[in-house]
Amino acid sequence: MKKFLVALSSAAVALAAAAASAEEPKRGGTLTFSYRIIAGHFNPAIASGTPTGIPGTQLFAALLRFDDQWNPKPYLAESWDISDDGLKVTVKLRDNARFHDGKPITSEDVKFSIETYQQHHPFKPMYAPVKSIDTPDPLTAVFNLSNPHPAILLAFSSQLGVVIPKHVYGNTDNIRQHPQNSQDVVGSGPFKLKEFKPGEYIIMERNEDYFLEGKPYIDRIVYKKIAENTSRVIALEKGDVDLTAFESDAPVLDRLKKNEHLTLTPDGYSAIGPLEWLAFNTKRKPFDDKRVRQAIAYAIDKEFILKVLYGGYAQRSLGPIHPGSVFAPKDVNPYDYDVEKAKALLDEAGYKPDSDGIRIRTTLDYIPAGGTWKRKTEFVKAQLKKVGIDVTIKASADFRAWIKTVSNHEFDMTMDSVFNWGDPVIGVHRTYQSTNIRPGVPWHNTQQFQNAEVDAVMEEAGKELDRDKRAALYGEMQKLVVDEAPIAYLHTSPYHTVFNHERIGNAPVDSIWGVCSPWDEVYIR
Amino acid sequence: MTDRPATAPESGPETVRIERPVVEFLRMYVRNWAAVAGFIVFAAIVFAALFAPVILAVDPFEMVRMHFTPPGHDSYVLGTDNLGRDMLTAIVYGARATLVVGGSAAGLTIVIGLTIGSLAGYYRGWVDEVLMRITEFFQVLPPLLLAMVLVALFEPTLPTVAIAIGVVTWTGVARLARAEFMRIRELEFVKAARSIGSRDRRIIWRVILPNALPPLIVNAALTCGIAILFEAALSFLGLSDPNVMSWGKIIGDNRDYLLDAPWTVTIPGVAIFLTVLAVSLIGDGLNDAFNPRLRER
Numbered sequence: 050m051k052k053f054l055v056a057l058s059s060a061a062v063a064l065a066a067a068a069a070s071a072e073e074p075k076r077g078g079t080l081t082f083s084y085r086i087i088a089g090h091f092n093p094a095i096a097s098g099t100p101t102g103i104p105g106t107q108l109f110a111a112l113l114r115f116d117d118q119w120n121p122k123p124y125l126a127e128s129w130d131i132s133d134d135g136l137k138v139t140v141k142l143r144d145n146a147r148f149h150d151g152k153p154i155t156s157e158d159v160k161f162s163i164e165t166y167q168q169h170h171p172f173k174p175m176y177a178p179v180k181s182i183d184t185p186d187p188l189t190a191v192f193n194l195s196n197p198h199p200a201i202l203l204a205f206s207s208q209l210g211v212v213i214p215k216h217v218y219g220n221t222d223n224i225r226q227h228p229q230n231s232q233d234v235v236g237s238g239p240f241k242l243k244e245f246k247p248g249e250y251i252i253m254e255r256n257e258d259y260f261l262e263g264k265p266y267i268d269r270i271v272y273k274k275i276a277e278n279t280s281r282v283i284a285l286e287k288g289d290v291d292l293t294a295f296e297s298d299a300p301v302l303d304r305l306k307k308n309e310h311l312t313l314t315p316d317g318y319s320a321i322g323p324l325e326w327l328a329f330n331t332k333r334k335p336f337d338d339k340r341v342r343q344a345i346a347y348a349i350d351k352e353f354i355l356k357v358l359y360g361g362y363a364q365r366s367l368g369p370i371h372p373g374s375v376f377a378p379k380d381v382n383p384y385d386y387d388v389e390k391a392k393a394l395l396d397e398a399g400y401k402p403d404s405d406g407i408r409i410r411t412t413l414d415y416i417p418a419g420g421t422w423k424r425k426t427e428f429v430k431a432q433l434k435k436v437g438i439d440v441t442i443k444a445s446a447d448f449r450a451w452i453k454t455v456s457n458h459e460f461d462m463t464m465d466s467v468f469n470w471g472d473p474v475i476g477v478h479r480t481y482q483s484t485n486i487r488p489g490v491p492w493h494n495t496q497q498f499q500n501a502e503v504d505a506v507m508e509e510a511g512k513e514l515d516r517d518k519r520a521a522l523y524g525e526m527q528k529l530v531v532d533e534a535p536i537a538y539l540h541t542s543p544y545h546t547v548f549n550h551e552r553i554g555n556a557p558v559d560s561i562w563g564v565c566s567p568w569d570e571v572y573i574r
Numbered sequence: 575m576t577d578r579p580a581t582a583p584e585s586g587p588e589t590v591r592i593e594r595p596v597v598e599f600l601r602m603y604v605r606n607w608a609a610v611a612g613f614i615v616f617a618a619i620v621f622a623a624l625f626a627p628v629i630l631a632v633d634p635f636e637m638v639r640m641h642f643t644p645p646g647h648d649s650y651v652l653g654t655d656n657l658g659r660d661m662l663t664a665i666v667y668g669a670r671a672t673l674v675v676g677g678s679a680a681g682l683t684i685v686i687g688l689t690i691g692s693l694a695g696y697y698r699g700w701v702d703e704v705l706m707r708i709t710e711f712f713q714v715l716p717p718l719l720l721a722m723v724l725v726a727l728f729e730p731t732l733p734t735v736a737i738a739i740g741v742v743t744w745t746g747v748a749r750l751a752r753a754e755f756m757r758i759r760e761l762e763f764v765k766a767a768r769s770i771g772s773r774d775r776r777i778i779w780r781v782i783l784p785n786a787l788p789p790l791i792v793n794a795a796l797t798c799g800i801a802i803l804f805e806a807a808l809s810f811l812g813l814s815d816p817n818v819m820s821w822g823k824i825i826g827d828n829r830d831y832l833l834d835a836p837w838t839v840t841i842p843g844v845a846i847f848l849t850v851l852a853v854s855l856i857g858d859g860l861n862d863a864f865n866p867r868l869r870e871r
Contacts, residue, residue, distance in 0.1 A: 300830040356642050428657055431635045442816040446726045
């Protein structure tokens with residue numbers, strides 16, 4: 050078992066080891082990155098989302114970083130220590146770290162940053178146990194917790210735990226409107242903001258005073274928004290773009306895969322943990338009956354969705370936690386495709402076929418985010434018809450309309466996508482806690498699932514620091530949830546990072562955070 | 575065939591041939607072979623749409639075989655689509671949605687266009703000014719974009735799509751109706767009607783309208799073709815009722831796989847082409863049949 054009581058003496062040793070590769074990284078060059086969306090600002094302390102996180106983690110350094118095995122590594126923090134009772138986390142900062150404006154990074158900035166997260170970031174449970182932060186000296190921050198918090202180290206990493214300068218962002222009552230969230234950003238990450246044209250591009254340049262010696266390697270990052278799939282594909286093929294991320298359309302991936310200059314990889318998404326599923330409104334008839342929910346889970350041919358709709362790029366998921374997580378579900382009912390079993394369960398629940406062979410008439414919503422969602426929805430409609438469930442598909446006018454419908458519980462069934470965000474405390478509990486039924490808020494417990502046993506196990510797992518004990522608790526929790534089936538689990542989002550391997554070395558795919566982590570190891574060949 | 579009328583039972587050898595207008599109209603229409611062909615194709619499509627469940631007692635959404643079965647394989651004449659649904663069934667059922675949307679959108683176009691155009695053309699003056707400014711307002715909006723906004727604003731269902739298309743295509747009919755009304759209201763027989771004290775409503779509906787109808791009917795046929803294309807475009811963009819199979823939807827669903835399974839896109843494309851062509855030919859035929867100058871040729 051790996052204890053969280055890690056105190057690494059030398060940061061440089063670890064980083065040098067991580068950077069070791071066959072080829073010696075070169076300095077210089079421009080990397081062009083392209084994404085569907087460009088954010089309005091890059092301050093990860095006040096907003097979630099990858100469009101903020103990708104540039105945000107280049108501009109702002111966080112306390113920690115994680116490798117691809119979920120191990121915390123030093124970043125701004127040189128060492129850290131969790132007290133035996135789990136109620137005190139002490140972080141030692143490195144002494145050579147400076148913000149882009151030359152001011153040193155102190156524990157006051159850490160305190161200010163985490164308090165900003167508590168106040169303004171949408172992920173409330175992430176720093177909820179942090180009662181207070183002491184700053185005994187400029188390089189030491191002590192977090193006093195109300196209960197042991199196993200996700201705290203993960204929360205210190207990537208876009209969830211960046212340190213923002215108090216002397217810049219502390220001078221306003223309304224940090225959300227702070228002009229330096231998007232222009233003249235003062236961070237401490239490997240890159241500085243050079244130019245931002247809203248809606249079009251971001252240019253970032255090397256931070257010459259970066260606290261990790263000799264890094265970053267590249268001179269400049271150009272982040273270009275290309276919303277249209279085909280245009281982005283062509284830009285990659287022509288070599289105008291070196292790197293893209295979150296590519297998920299099977300036809301796009303098929304086409305890119307054929308190009309010998311490009312590498313496609315599903316690595317780097319295990320922290321984000323994107324899942325796609327069919328959710329039930331468990332307060333509405335007939336979905337208040339667990340047998341109906343189970344029947345529907347059985348009636349859907351998951352293999353067909355993976356093979357045909359996602360071209361083999363997505364992975365099956367069996368429960369609330371992403372298969373890439375250390376807490377991934379084991380030994381849960383996989384609800385393998387079984388039409389007869391589905392019919393038997395519906396019979397048992399008292400939903401017999403009428404003269405037209407129909408047992409239940411209901412509706413199905415879906416996220417209006419492109420062809421694959423719609424195709425999947427139509428596929429499920431056809432599948433459920435076979436067991437006597439007549440589904441009317443409801444197409445939402447736009448994303449906001451869908452959010453409104455689902456977050457206010459005005460649905461029967463819906464296709465949904467929810468991210469795990471690294472630790473179950475941050476991204477999983479919210480979907481099942483009976484206390485987290487909050488109409489109007491997207492991605493809460495929209496299923497209105499209430500189960501005291503599940504609540505209790507999650508409560509315990511959320512305070513347990515021992516990874517193995519936690520894994521056992523989440524194993525139990527997932528067995529309960531999968532049996533109750535408030536959700537029919539389908540698959541992971543087939544996100545892929547695509548890069549031109551002839552141009553780029555050390556592509557940012559070798560950590561759990563993928564492109565949402567500092568690109569200070571990346572170099573141009 | 576012009577020298578023998580189709581029906582003239584009482585006519586003796588010396589009587590002047592006077593045909594009933596309907597008969598004369600049909601005779602004129604039949605003379606145009608392209609229009610007849612158009613009518614036959616259209617009738618076949620309508621037949622397929624009406625009797626779809628009888629011809630093929632399958633659900634068009636049912637997945638019957640492996641996806642992308644090529645046409646002609648096994649008993650699947652037109653192959654299967656990206657979800658393994660039978661293309662033939664989809665085409666036959668798709669005819670329903672396509673015709674319903676095309677027909678009702680054209681109907682709506684006529685109703686709105688005729689109402690606005692006839693009032694503007696008959697009353698002129700400020701009524702004309704106001705109504706024509708409204709018409710121009712709709713004319714300058716890009717039609718496909720406006721239709722997309724309307725469909726996106728309300729849920730994409732068959733009626734919304736039909737209404738959206740109707741709302742963006744009526745302006746042509748309005749201008750045409752206005753021009754006809756302006757011309758006809760100055761003719762002798764209208765003046766005569768007015769001189770005997772007929773009310774406006776009677777003059778508009780009973781006196782002018784029947785004489786203004788022929789070009790409007792031709793226009794309606796063409797509008798029906800345009801509406802079908804609009805429906806296809808909206809479905810292609812994903813703005814269609816997901817519970818109803820239509821040709822545009824088949825194209826939209828399969829367009830990502832154009833290179834792997836070209837038939838999934840070309841077959842509904844051909845169906846749309848044939849229907850719109852048929853409707854246009856019918857429109858042409860009607861135009862000729864209504865045109866008195868072509869009668870004695």
